[in-house]
Amino acid sequence: MKRKKLVIIGSGPAGYTAAIYAARACLEPVLFEGFYSGLPGGQLMSTTDVENYPGFPEAVTGPEMMKMFKKQALKFGTHCLLEDVKLVDLKQRPFLVEGMKTSFHADSIIISTGATAKRLDIPGTHDDELWQKGVSACAVCDGALPIFRDKDLYVVGGGDSAMEEALFLTKYAKKVHIVHRRGEFRASKIMAERVLKHHKIEVLWDSTVDSVSGKDYVEHVTILNLKTEAKTKRHAGGLFFAVGHVPNVQFLNGQLPLTPNGYLMVKPGTTETEIPGVFAAGDVQDFVYRQAITAAGTGCMAALEAERYLASIGLDE
Numbered sequence: 001m002k003r004k005k006l007v008i009i010g011s012g013p014a015g016y017t018a019a020i021y022a023a024r025a026c027l028e029p030v031l032f033e034g035f036y037s038g039l040p041g042g043q044l045m046s047t048t049d050v051e052n053y054p055g056f057p058e059a060v061t062g063p064e065m066m067k068m069f070k071k072q073a074l075k076f077g078t079h080c081l082l083e084d085v086k087l088v089d090l091k092q093r094p095f096l097v098e099g100m101k102t103s104f105h106a107d108s109i110i111i112s113t114g115a116t117a118k119r120l121d122i123p124g125t126h127d128d129e130l131w132q133k134g135v136s137a138c139a140v141c142d143g144a145l146p147i148f149r150d151k152d153l154y155v156v157g158g159g160d161s162a163m164e165e166a167l168f169l170t171k172y173a174k175k176v177h178i179v180h181r182r183g184e185f186r187a188s189k190i191m192a193e194r195v196l197k198h199h200k201i202e203v204l205w206d207s208t209v210d211s212v213s214g215k216d217y218v219e220h221v222t223i224l225n226l227k228t229e230a231k232t233k234r235h236a237g238g239l240f241f242a243v244g245h246v247p248n249v250q251f252l253n254g255q256l257p258l259t260p261n262g263y264l265m266v267k268p269g270t271t272e273t274e275i276p277g278v279f280a281a282g283d284v285q286d287f288v289y290r291q292a293i294t295a296a297g298t299g300c301m302a303a304l305e306a307e308r309y310l311a312s313i314g315l316d317e
């Protein structure tokens, strides 16, 4: 088995940024891009315009941006593998990183596996029911599909993702209805205002989705008003979950401590985990900012910290 100075797991903004820095520092990094675990290129592969990443005043689409990240990582000699990491062993040194097809011994590891969208346990939405038959957890991935055109679409959630998903769906829907269990949004003020002003969006406050039904595809949703306890069955062409994310840490099998909400724990102001030589960058350790720029920033930090760590154990040459 080959021994590498640095293995990076995950190919979002954090992973590729770490790779650019590490490759330029001659660490010859290997980067596992993922395969079944999520989209290679990360969450931005499922979005349209990114308007807040510095350097792109005219905006750039998520996939275009990630293509450029990858090109830059490859240019300096990163070795990219289109594979998931199945497991790591952090008790042995060098560490073991086992991919679907390729495995390495690694002197240091950067974990940048991001986070995955959550789904709610609502009758009618499960895998053997209407999941992927009008029920989705990614409006920007699926919203343009013909089955959703000119339909009443329902978005569940009240944060920035829900606002973004609802606004995106207005391009295709007859009307977008946001179902939110509280009486006000958690989203940033600017996003909430955009939603509340939009003529194609209705907000169902203090409400949840009780069930989803339809023969082959979503045809109805039943809304429960939590204040009046009234249930209303409404015509629907689709339901989109926008209720947060689960950090992708399963392959670690509990070898690193997590925060109470399931994110990888790092020493404040660093990307260092509890185990020297193992670093965490991007959304997998960040439940506060969750932005491409912060993911890229911590990817840079992780690479610099890995470089210093390798130097401290005499492995920088």
Ligand code: FAD
Residues within 6 Å of the ligand: 009, 010, 011, 012, 013, 014, 015, 032, 033, 034, 035, 037, 038, 039, 040, 041, 042, 043, 044, 046, 047, 049, 050, 051, 052, 053, 083, 084, 085, 086, 112, 113, 114, 115, 140, 164, 248, 251, 281, 282, 283, 284, 290, 291, 292, 293, 295
């Ligand atoms: P991710 O982008 O989540 O990438 C994680 C990577 O890890 C993926 O490639 C996945 O395949 C891989 N992976 C997971 N498990 C494994 C494994 N076991 N083995 C190998 N690989 C694995 N941010 C902005 O700044 N601006 C925006 O406009 C914006 N729009 C967004 C729109 C949407 C719809 C979404 C969902 C997010 C948006 N974000 C935006 C947030 C931004 O996408 C994230 O903050 C950012 O992508 C996080 O980067 P990351 O590198 O930490 O992880």
